[in-house]
Amino acid sequence: MSKPQPPVQKNQTIEVTFEDLTHEGNGVGKVDGYPLFVPYALPGETGQVKVIKVKKNFGFGKLLDVEEESQERVEPPCNVYVQCGGCQLQHMSYSLQLDMKQKQVKDAMHKIGHLSDVPVHPVIGMDDPWRYRNKIQIPVGEKDDGGLKAGFYRKRSHEIIDMDTCIIQDEHNDRMVEAVRRIAEQYGIEAYKEEHHSGVLRHIMVRTGQHTGDIMVVLVTKTKKLPHQDAIVNEIRETFPNVKSIVHNVNSKKTNVILGEQTNVIWGDKYIVDQIGDIKFNISPKSFYQVNPTQTKRLYDQALEYADLKGHETVVDAYCGIGTISLFLAQKAKRVLGVEVVAPAVDDAKKNAKLNDIENAEFYVGEAESLLPWWQAQGLQPDVIVVDPPRKGCDESLLKAMIEMKPEKIVYVSCNPSTLARDLRILEDGGFETQEVQPVDMFPQTGHIECVSQIVLKEEAGSQ
Numbered sequence: 001m002s003k004p005q006p007p008v009q010k011n012q013t014i015e016v017t018f019e020d021l022t023h024e025g026n027g028v029g030k031v032d033g034y035p036l037f038v039p040y041a042l043p044g045e046t047g048q049v050k051v052i053k054v055k056k057n058f059g060f061g062k063l064l065d066v067e068e069e070s071q072e073r074v075e076p077p078c079n080v081y082v083q084c085g086g087c088q089l090q091h092m093s094y095s096l097q098l099d100m101k102q103k104q105v106k107d108a109m110h111k112i113g114h115l116s117d118v119p120v121h122p123v124i125g126m127d128d129p130w131r132y133r134n135k136i137q138i139p140v141g142e143k144d145d146g147g148l149k150a151g152f153y154r155k156r157s158h159e160i161i162d163m164d165t166c167i168i169q170d171e172h173n174d175r176m177v178e179a180v181r182r183i184a185e186q187y188g189i190e191a192y193k194e195e196h197h198s199g200v201l202r203h204i205m206v207r208t209g210q211h212t213g214d215i216m217v218v219l220v221t222k223t224k225k226l227p228h229q230d231a232i233v234n235e236i237r238e239t240f241p242n243v244k245s246i247v248h249n250v251n252s253k254k255t256n257v258i259l260g261e262q263t264n265v266i267w268g269d270k271y272i273v274d275q276i277g278d279i280k281f282n283i284s285p286k287s288f289y290q291v292n293p294t295q296t297k298r299l300y301d302q303a304l305e306y307a308d309l310k311g312h313e314t315v316v317d318a319y320c321g322i323g324t325i326s327l328f329l330a331q332k333a334k335r336v337l338g339v340e341v342v343a344p345a346v347d348d349a350k351k352n353a354k355l356n357d358i359e360n361a362e363f364y365v366g367e368a369e370s371l372l373p374w375w376q377a378q379g380l381q382p383d384v385i386v387v388d389p390p391r392k393g394c395d396e397s398l399l400k401a402m403i404e405m406k407p408e409k410i411v412y413v414s415c416n417p418s419t420l421a422r423d424l425r426i427l428e429d430g431g432f433e434t435q436e437v438q439p440v441d442m443f444p445q446t447g448h449i450e451c452v453s454q455i456v457l458k459e460e461a462g463s464q
């Protein structure tokens with residue numbers, strides 16, 4: 001018997017009613033039960049769709065026209081929203097964005113973790129979900145008239161879209177990018193040309209301490225020297241009297257990685273300082289630092305509530321970065337051990353502990369999946385373990401070590417609900433119970449979501 005053919009054909013135009021959203025924010029409509037994924041379509045809407053890709057079990061379409069609009073549809077405020085790959089959700093109300101993200105987390109718990117009974121709370125959103133990002137890294141290219149442009153890449157391409165403003169960025173970052181672009185153009189600095197691996201200026205990176213107002217700017221060049229360096233530094237300082245650090249980074253490789261190995265501070269401090277709650281942080285050009293400090297405070301407050309520290313505890317903070325969560329924990333615990341694979345971040349973490357007069361936090365360079373089993377073999381028995389891994393989640397040997405260490409509580413901070421759900425399943429099978437999951441919207445207007453969850457040791461597992 002031949003298999004049924006999809007009920008649509010490529011390039012066909014068809015009316016579709018949308019019922020749902022994918023995790024990326026695409027509308028989902030069904031044609032005779034066959035799902036079509038359509039960017040910018042919203043549930044409840046009916047529209048004309050051009051079919052652009054037909055696969056065996058699902059297809060993709062382009063929204064040509066909306067006949068019945070959802071009340072959740074809003075006018076995207078950014079004028080390059082559709083061309084730029086940065087935001088995916090500006091066409092939907094913020095409340096729909098939050099509902100969609102909560103559902104994404106619930107679905108992952110149910111389908112991947114088989115944890116349908118675990119409460120997933122409504123997402124903690126922002127009062128003002130714009131201009132929240134403290135860091136921009138933007139590629140530089142050449143305009144048709146020979147001038148410089150700075151902008152994000154067009155979706156699925158490396159074509160740079162010239163832009164004057166990015167409305168999820170802190171305004172200081174926007175203004176600094178524009179000033180550096182203008183100054184570099186004035187001194188005849190050539191843009192890097194990816195296709196020939198030639199030219200000079202590749203990226204402009206800016207970080208603003210939203211609490212302190214400190215600004216760091218990094219100019220990334222292919223060349224070892226930044227032409228007209230002194231003049232450029234003077235112009236930046238004149239334009240931005242509150243700039244604290246001007247850095248030149250050399251990246252001469254053919255790569256998509258933005259920063260190269262060589263970093264020279266060409267004016268000012270090695271670090272900028274920012275503050276979350278009452279803890280100050282030194283942040284160097286290569287350190288991981290959460291991009292949305294307002295929501296980071298909410299995330300950490302929740303993590304601290306889940307850790308429920310009384311003062312006598314030994315806490316491990318795995319994947320600790322520059323010690324951000326560790327230092328919050330240290331205020332309430334007896335001893336905190338942080339582990340992080342990037343050595344300069346560990347240096348920053350140690351300096352950050354000193355900066356805040358915190359003496360009960362120690363930091364170690366290493367892979368969490370190697371160091372925790374080793375600590376366990378040495379007899380370390382933490383009361384609480386906090387993990388905040390990258391998107392791929394925790395390594396299996398780390399999960400195994402946590403299960404064997406039997407801490408009373410694990411607090412899992414995650415930027416990927418799928419790997420969170422996978423790891424929670426492993427912890428459940430190892431004698432732990434997930435109490436609840438709290439999503440926090442760290443990245444409004446985009447499809448990303450951060451979660452923090454509380455996991456406790458089951459009584460019978462603790463007594464074995």
Ligand SMILES: C[S@@+](CC[C@H](N)C(=O)[O-])C[C@H]1O[C@@H](n2cnc3c(N)ncnc32)[C@H](O)[C@@H]1O
Nearest residue numbers: 288319320321324340341342367368388389390
């Ligand atoms: C999501 S960040 C969290 C950082 C920190 N907790 C914070 O909130 O700022 C993940 C961190 O894990 C580090 N990392 C990645 N793989 C690691 C590994 N195998 N072992 C230890 N740290 C790792 C990264 O360098 C990064 O600093």
